[in-house]
Amino acid sequence: MSDTAAKDDLSTGAEITWCRGCGNFGILEAFKTAVRALEGRGVPRERLVIVAGIGQHAKIFDYAAVSGFYSLHGRAVATAQGIKLANPGLVVAAFVGDGDTMGEGIEHLVFAAKRNADITVVMHDNGVYALTTGQRAPTSARGYRGPSTPRGSVEDPLNPLVIALESGATFVARGYSGRKKELAELLTAAVLHKGFSFVDVLQPCVTFNNTYAAYEELTAPLEGGPLAFDDALTAARRQDRLPLGVFYRADKPTHEEALLGGRNPAARPSRDARRDRVRRLLVG
Numbered sequence: 001m002s003d004t005a006a007k008d009d010l011s012t013g014a015e016i017t018w019c020r021g022c023g024n025f026g027i028l029e030a031f032k033t034a035v036r037a038l039e040g041r042g043v044p045r046e047r048l049v050i051v052a053g054i055g056q057h058a059k060i061f062d063y064a065a066v067s068g069f070y071s072l073h074g075r076a077v078a079t080a081q082g083i084k085l086a087n088p089g090l091v092v093a094a095f096v097g098d099g100d101t102m103g104e105g106i107e108h109l110v111f112a113a114k115r116n117a118d119i120t121v122v123m124h125d126n127g128v129y130a131l132t133t134g135q136r137a138p139t140s141a142r143g144y145r146g147p148s149t150p151r152g153s154v155e156d157p158l159n160p161l162v163i164a165l166e167s168g169a170t171f172v173a174r175g176y177s178g179r180k181k182e183l184a185e186l187l188t189a190a191v192l193h194k195g196f197s198f199v200d201v202l203q204p205c206v207t208f209n210n211t212y213a214a215y216e217e218l219t220a221p222l223e224g225g226p227l228a229f230d231d232a233l234t235a236a237r238r239q240d241r242l243p244l245g246v247f248y249r250a251d252k253p254t255h256e257e258a259l260l261g262g263r264n265p266a267a268r269p270s271r272d273a274r275r276d277r278v279r280r281l282l283v284g
C-alpha cells in the first residue's frame with residue numbers, strides 16, 4: 001500500500017490532501033510511470049492532455065505535472081471528447097470518479113464508447129462519493145452504509161466493465177491501485193490504443209469504503225486476455241474473483257477519423273493556403 005507521493009519531475013508541488021493509505025496514491029504513481037513509458041513509445045508529455053471531473057480522484061490533476069483541463073462533476077468525458085475533436089493531434093485521458101461517471105455523467109461514457117472516441121477514461125472506482133463524505137454511489141455494494149443509506153443500500157451496484165463493453169468500448173480493462181506496476185502497464189496500453197479505452201481501477205477509500213482486504217483476496221490476473229467479446233462479458237460479470245487485465249480489445253475506425261477524415265482543425269494552414277484565402281477575400 002502506498003500512502004505518500006515521491007517528489008519527481010512530474011510533481012507539481014501542490015500539497016497532497018488525500019488520506020494516508022488512499023488508493024489514489026497508487027493511481028497517481030502508476031500514471032506517472034505510464035507517462036514515462038509513453039515518452040519511450042512516441043507520446044511526449046507535451047502532447048498529453050488530462051481532464052478531471054470533481055471529486056477526490058480529480059485531485060490527480062493538481063498533483064501530476066501534465067497539461068490539462070479541470071472539468072465539471074460528471075462532464076470530464078464530454079470535455080475530453082471536445083479536446084480530441086478540436087485537436088486530434090493531442091493524446092487525451094480523462095480521470096473520473098465512479099460517482100462522477102456511473103451517476104451524473106453516465107450518458108457521456110456510453111456515447112463516447114458507442115462512437116469510439118479516441119480517448120482514454122480512467123475510472124477511480126472506490127464505490128462511494130468520497131469528496132462529499134461517503135454517500136452511496138452507483139457502484140456501492142448492496143448493504144453499503146453511509147450518510148445517505150444509514151441502514152444499508154438496498155440496491156445492487158452497476159457493473160462498469162459490462163456497461164463499457166455493451167456500449168461499444170474497443171479497449172476495456174480492470175486494474176487495482178494496490179498493483180501499481182500492472183496498473184501502469186494497463187494505463188500505457190490504454191492510452192496507446194486507437195479508439196475508446198476504459199480502465200476501471202479498483203481503488204480503496206480507507207475512510208469511507210476500505211476494500212483493501214477484499215481486493216487482496218479477490219483480485220487475480222485475468223487469464224488469456226484480451227478475450228472474445230462474449231467471454232469478456234462473462235469474465236466482467238464474475239463476482240467470486242475480480243480478474244485484472246485487458247478484457248477486450250478491438251480495431252475499429254475512431255469517431256475523429258469518421259468525422260474529420262484525417263483533418264486537424266487546429267493545424268495551421270500552409271503559407272500558400274493562407275495567401276490563397278486572403279486573395280479570395282480581396283478579389284472575391
Ligand SMILES: Cc1ncc(C[n+]2csc(CCOP(=O)(O)OP(=O)(O)O)c2C)c(N)n1
Nearest residue numbers: 054055056057073097098099100129130131
Ligand atoms: C453538478 C454537480 N453535482 C454535484 C456536485 C457535488 N459533488 C462534488 S464531488 C461529488 C462526488 C464525487 O464522487 P466521485 O465522483 O465518486 O469521486 P470521489 O470523490 O469518490 O473520488 C459530488 C456529488 C458537484 N460538484 N457538481
Ligand code: SF4
Nearest residue numbers: 018019022056205206
Ligand atoms: S476520503 Fe477516501 S477517496 Fe478521499 S482521500 Fe480519503 S481515502 Fe481517499
